[in-house]
Amino acid sequence: MSLTSLFLGILLLPWISGILLLLLLNKKNNVGAWFSTILSTVLLVLLAQFSWLQEKDLSLSFPWFSIGKQLFDLNFYIDSTSRAILLLVGLANFCVQVFSIKYMEKESNKTRYFIWVNLFVGSMIGLLVADQIWIFYGFWELVGASSYFIISFWHHKKSAIKAAKKAFLLNRIGDLALLIGLFLLSKHFGVNQFSQMQVSTFGLLGGISGFLLVLGATGKSAQFPLMSWLPDAMEGPTPASALIHAATMVTAGVFLAIKVFPLTSELTHLTYGIFGGISFLSASIFALFQSDIKKTLAYSTISQIGLMWMGLGSDASLFHLLTHGFFKAGLFLSAGAIIFYVHEQDKKHEIDAQDINNLGGLLRKIPVISISYIIFSLGLIGLPLSSGFYSKENLAGYLIEQSQNSSYANLYYFLVISLGIGVILSTIYTSRQVLLIFGGQQRSNLEFTKSNSPIYFQIPLILLAILSCGFLFSFNPIHLSTSKLIQFSGIELVESPTYWLVFSVFAWAIGLLLAFKFRAKIPAKNYQFIELFWPKLFKTGVRFASFLQSKFERTLDYFFDNLAKLQVIFAHLISWLDRWVVDGILVKGSSKISYIWGSVLSKWQSGKVQSYWAWLSITFGLFLLYFLL
Numbered sequence: 001m002s003l004t005s006l007f008l009g010i011l012l013l014p015w016i017s018g019i020l021l022l023l024l025l026n027k028k029n030n031v032g033a034w035f036s037t038i039l040s041t042v043l044l045v046l047l048a049q050f051s052w053l054q055e056k057d058l059s060l061s062f063p064w065f066s067i068g069k070q071l072f073d074l075n076f077y078i079d080s081t082s083r084a085i086l087l088l089v090g091l092a093n094f095c096v097q098v099f100s101i102k103y104m105e106k107e108s109n110k111t112r113y114f115i116w117v118n119l120f121v122g123s124m125i126g127l128l129v130a131d132q133i134w135i136f137y138g139f140w141e142l143v144g145a146s147s148y149f150i151i152s153f154w155h156h157k158k159s160a161i162k163a164a165k166k167a168f169l170l171n172r173i174g175d176l177a178l179l180i181g182l183f184l185l186s187k188h189f190g191v192n193q194f195s196q197m198q199v200s201t202f203g204l205l206g207g208i209s210g211f212l213l214v215l216g217a218t219g220k221s222a223q224f225p226l227m228s229w230l231p232d233a234m235e236g237p238t239p240a241s242a243l244i245h246a247a248t249m250v251t252a253g254v255f256l257a258i259k260v261f262p263l264t265s266e267l268t269h270l271t272y273g274i275f276g277g278i279s280f281l282s283a284s285i286f287a288l289f290q291s292d293i294k295k296t297l298a299y300s301t302i303s304q305i306g307l308m309w310m311g312l313g314s315d316a317s318l319f320h321l322l323t324h325g326f327f328k329a330g331l332f333l334s335a336g337a338i339i340f341y342v343h344e345q346d347k348k349h350e351i352d353a354q355d356i357n358n359l360g361g362l363l364r365k366i367p368v369i370s371i372s373y374i375i376f377s378l379g380l381i382g383l384p385l386s387s388g389f390y391s392k393e394n395l396a397g398y399l400i401e402q403s404q405n406s407s408y409a410n411l412y413y414f415l416v417i418s419l420g421i422g423v424i425l426s427t428i429y430t431s432r433q434v435l436l437i438f439g440g441q442q443r444s445n446l447e448f449t450k451s452n453s454p455i456y457f458q459i460p461l462i463l464l465a466i467l468s469c470g471f472l473f474s475f476n477p478i479h480l481s482t483s484k485l486i487q488f489s490g491i492e493l494v495e496s497p498t499y500w501l502v503f504s505v506f507a508w509a510i511g512l513l514l515a516f517k518f519r520a521k522i523p524a525k526n527y528q529f530i531e532l533f534w535p536k537l538f539k540t541g542v543r544f545a546s547f548l549q550s551k552f553e554r555t556l557d558y559f560f561d562n563l564a565k566l567q568v569i570f571a572h573l574i575s576w577l578d579r580w581v582v583d584g585i586l587v588k589g590s591s592k593i594s595y596i597w598g599s600v601l602s603k604w605q606s607g608k609v610q611s612y613w614a615w616l617s618i619t620f621g622l623f624l625l626y627f628l629l
Helices: 003-022 031-053 080-103 110-129 133-151 158-189 203-220 229-235 238-246 249-263 266-288 293-310 315-345 367-381 387-403 409-438 455-467 484-489 498-517 535-605 609-628
Strands: 058-067 070-078
Touching: 003 031, 003 058, 003 070, 003 110, 031 080, 031 110, 070 080, 070 110, 080 110, 080 238, 080 249, 080 315, 080 455, 080 484, 110 133, 110 238, 110 249, 133 158, 133 203, 133 229, 133 238, 133 249, 158 203, 158 229, 158 249, 203 249, 203 266, 229 238, 229 293, 238 249, 238 293, 238 315, 249 293, 249 315, 266 293, 266 409, 293 315, 293 387, 293 409, 315 367, 315 387, 315 455, 315 484, 367 387, 367 409, 367 455, 387 409, 387 498, 409 498
Parallel strands: none
Antiparallel strands: 058 070
């Protein structure tokens, strides 16, 4: 099979799957789920075969439409970056769909769920391979629309509808900035294809377009200041959350940064980094004060995406995007398996299955899920022998190296310090969550029994757990230069200095010690797990953090409320102009003038001979008077 045929199969298969699922929309059995999962397996096989055969960058063009003599083509471009992320998307899609067969088993609308998942995956694949900027923007919007459908899947819940609307509106701000940024980027380089843009000088227009692209990416990647929609998006089904957080929605902004990295200046890269640093730290702080297992993971996603942004769009960003995709998909699927298990034990739903205060002692009850979750958590913390260790250390090495040869050294130092603080914070909230869910005794009023996880849960969790281990990249725990996966992805590695590795060890030790020391202090509220540590000072810090979070969200709500009111006022103004100026003066006025002139000129055609002679005499008299004067 040729590369072109494989590419078309990869591009179209999710859409074909979604269309065919429409025929099964009213079926209440598992036919639609199995059909979609089988096609997701075929898609993964096609992606693997395509990656195996593609030895160099591939550019494809297909005729689209023409206006006069100008032809418009569908342009696609697949390089090592998009090829690696395509495999991540295919793998995450496969794991999510296998997991969803059991998780969504009792849902009457599960076929509609699988339609949205296929739409989501198809949109992301199109985004990854689009070369023409307007096709890229079209798929960008489709990714946003898909997220809206998935977040609002349980549309009978007001909270789900509200969360979907919030995500949609916040993304509209970013999307508008992106649209203008892409237009200016096209004007700056004089072409509409990313692959044909050749940097000679950045200039003012290039700088403005780069900044707008940063703003555009903040919406999709849920970065400061447009990050508050992602925790609310947990209203959607948990397996779909794994897809959003690991391989599609939030990674789209990171992919944009990677794609335009060679086309934008160092100042634009650092703008990405600063936004990412703020998001990395603030989301880590917010994650400390969450008792909801899914919201903790949501804030950790914002934090980890911020870490990718701190890589400035370089190969360091790509490396962490790939490793994060494995362990974050695993964390969300494991969380979904835990919630499913608790619901199975608690038929009456007397307890909140997502509140970690109601859990505990699950390591002995669901060992496969528990061990998988712990492996994924090690990747999130970045401990040695996990995949997250290599990508985080590589990112730190990249920032430290760049700071040595840049006039913006202070900004790089800010990012390095932020990274160090974030490592401690992520270690604390992740370790705390693991200890409260799996350690100790079960803390609710129910007695949980030991259960073998469904095979639909075990297959994706075990696969992702293997991919989250460091030995997959290299059997050498120190150097990755011989790693086949790194060579396949085309990633250039940077070794971190020894002092950073020493600091990392202390950071992990401090984080683990704090989490372990206060593990018995079960939080009735979200801050009491270290209440004994300077109680008054810490409570003040908690109140201040909560105040900042609420003010941030209220400020956004106030902005959008007034933006809506401004749109209403503008609409009334347009309506008034349309009624009195356009319809009143221009349309009715011109018709009135035409009517008057028609009435006057109609006198010339009265059909009476004496009238014709009279008008002829008057006209002749006027001409005679003109020539005499």
